[in-house]
Amino acid sequence: MPVVTISTWTGKTVEQKDKLMKGITKAFKDIGVDPAGLTIIIHDIPRYNWAKGGEQVSKEA
Structure with missing residues (x-):
């Protein structure tokens, strides 16, 4: 029973999401x-709770 977990920005x-889940399925x-x-499982994460390179993604232009 595979479990696929996706973390993505809210929005x-x-x-x-339906298209993504159908594609993954x-x-x-x-492959059988x-x-x-x-x-x-899709986790929606607000951009202010996500950082890249030590900087909050919500601060990106």
């Missing part, structure tokens, strides 16, 4: 994984 639409199915056993 993706339901449609975008297809990729696993293509039964989609019924696949779990996908």
Whole structure:
């Protein structure tokens, strides 16, 4: 039972997330994984709670 965890910035639409989950499911199915056993979890993280290179992403231009 694979579990795929995705961390992304808040703001993706339901449609975008659905497309992403369907694409991931297809990729696993293509390598022989039964989609019924696949779990996908998306964590929405506000940009102010995310840093790259020690700088808050929300401060990027």
